[in-house]
Amino acid sequence: MEIExxxxxxxxxxSVTGSRKKILELFLQSNGALAHxxxxxxxxxxxxxxxxxxxxxxxxxxxxxxxxPTADNSIRYALCKDDCSEGHHHDNHxxxxxxxxxxxxxLDHVTVPTVKLPAGFKAQEVQMVVNGVCKTCLx
Amino acid sequence: MEIExxxxxxxxxxSVTGSRKKILELFLQSNGALAHxxxxxxxxxxxxxxxxxxxxxxxxxxxxxxxxPTADNSIRYALCKDDCSEGHHHDNHxxxxxxxxxxxxxLDHVTVPTVKLPAGFKAQEVQMVVNGVCKTCLx
DNA sequence: TGATATATGCAACAAAGTTGCAAATCATTT
DNA sequence: AAATGATTTGCAACTTTGTTGCATATATCA
Numbered sequence: 001m002e003i004e005x006x007x008x009x010x011x012x013x014x015s016v017t018g019s020r021k022k023i024l025e026l027f028l029q030s031n032g033a034l035a036h037x038x039x040x041x042x043x044x045x046x047x048x049x050x051x052x053x054x055x056x057x058x059x060x061x062x063x064x065x066x067x068x069p070t071a072d073n074s075i076r077y078a079l080c081k082d083d084c085s086e087g088h089h090h091d092n093h094x095x096x097x098x099x100x101x102x103x104x105x106x107l108d109h110v111t112v113p114t115v116k117l118p119a120g121f122k123a124q125e126v127q128m129v130v131n132g133v134c135k136t137c138l139x
Numbered sequence: 140m141e142i143e144x145x146x147x148x149x150x151x152x153x154s155v156t157g158s159r160k161k162i163l164e165l166f167l168q169s170n171g172a173l174a175h176x177x178x179x180x181x182x183x184x185x186x187x188x189x190x191x192x193x194x195x196x197x198x199x200x201x202x203x204x205x206x207x208p209t210a211d212n213s214i215r216y217a218l219c220k221d222d223c224s225e226g227h228h229h230d231n232h233x234x235x236x237x238x239x240x241x242x243x244x245x246l247d248h249v250t251v252p253t254v255k256l257p258a259g260f261k262a263q264e265v266q267m268v269v270n271g272v273c274k275t276c277l278x
Numbered sequence: 279t280g281a282t283a284t285a286t287g288c289a290a291c292a293a294a295g296t297t298g299c300a301a302a303t304c305a306t307t308t
Numbered sequence: 309a310a311a312t313g314a315t316t317t318g319c320a321a322c323t324t325t326g327t328t329g330c331a332t333a334t335a336t337c338a
Contacts, residue, residue, distance in 0.1 A: 050297090133261045
């Protein structure tokens, strides 16, 4: 784990620091998406708010994480898969938000279907978010 | 127009006031979605910030408008179609965000395709947002 | 027109995000 | 292992965004 974290950071030309290691660890541990507030809570206020913002921003820039659109004004971040490279993401999978536990889960094996747009529109990226009850909350 | 606005408000048991009329007019005029900031700008700071928030909230409650998920931490609102009733929305159409003019457009005639979820997941609502270049910016 | 209910604006506050800068930490070379 | 230079961090101050309580103003309806 420790080794994997260091490897990911170095691979992306980021220096290995305490906050980056800790925040990346959180993403690797959680199978879902994290909002800024989640990270602050889970790190136990160990790091400055500003540092968390900047760390997330640099992870975004490097393509380590991606954002998930939500209707409730809270950006959520999730780990990108290995085939994500800087500036060019392949996270065309469906995201699931549970209305019970409010966890956001990447459904890596459910790809976003293509839609036919009206004439004159050119698609670049498609995001799909499903709201409902997740596996753990349904049982 | 004036008559239509009054009608919509009365139909939804909302008293007809200056701010509600003006804000509803903005939605009817724009064919896209509006963020809170857009509304403040377009009304020319005529109304208090708080009033705009509350007006949007009551429009949401009554099902006159709906929210559109975004990845950039800004709630966007768009008019619901006539078949929207209180608490029960039928806005299962695709939303388009132009990366040039950054307008958000409701593609009313493009319905969100159904996806097959993994076992154990139960879908309630599906949102689809397409990013790209819109009709006006492409030409 | 007057009574009542509702909506508005103000003030004060809470939360979320940004920027500049000095001190601390990391990577690298010797 | 220590020194150097580049990067990162934490602090402070600030801006933006959203919320709440309450007195005043406005709309609705008899």
